[in-house]
Amino acid sequence: MMKRFVYADNAATTQISPEVLDAMMPWLTDGYGNASSIYKKGREARIAMEEARHKVEKALGVPQSRPDYPVEIYFTSGGSEADNWAIKGAAHLMAPKGKKHIITTVFEHHAVLHTCATLEKEGFEVTYLPVNEKGLVTAEQ
Structure with a gap:
């Protein structure tokens, strides 16, 4: 008999969705640069982070951040x-x-x-x- 598992701690940690995992795999394996750094992987990570920020802005209907406009979307560590x-x-x-x-x-x-x-x-x-x-x-x- 298989025991059923019920996870009741989604407020602390939630299983990542397959779509998010697929989107993140390249950054977790090859594109792991620090987005605040000036080396190539860092610059690539920064570009990807800004693209992600624009996608979130668009999804939420807020103006896109640009040099002459304040950033509306901030990413935190948790x-x-x-x-x-x-x-x-x-x-x-x-x-x-x-x-x-x-x-x-x-x-x-x-x-x-x-x-x-x-x-x-x-x-x-x-x-x-x-x-x-x-x-x-x-x-x-």
Whole structure:
């Protein structure tokens, strides 16, 4: 009898789709240059990264980045870095307007909680809402 496997940790790591694997294989095997470097493989990686950025921009309907226009799509190393950038970016954007209050939950990923704790040290007010037994925030909170 074959045992059925259920994977329930997609929030941490998700199996790569076959289409993504096919698209990435050349870069994982031959084109592994550092996109910030000036050597040939690095320049090739940079070109590929910019092409990927334009594809994402097009898919999301945002203006394509170019030298005279700010980049709208940023690639991060993973979810924790993305959480950090998003929260700090929004907080520092709103702070000059006098909006220095962040509301989150006690149940967030540590990347969110650590970023909020850092912002508290910078003078932001952070409210940590509790969640109910289903992991939800209720209107009363």
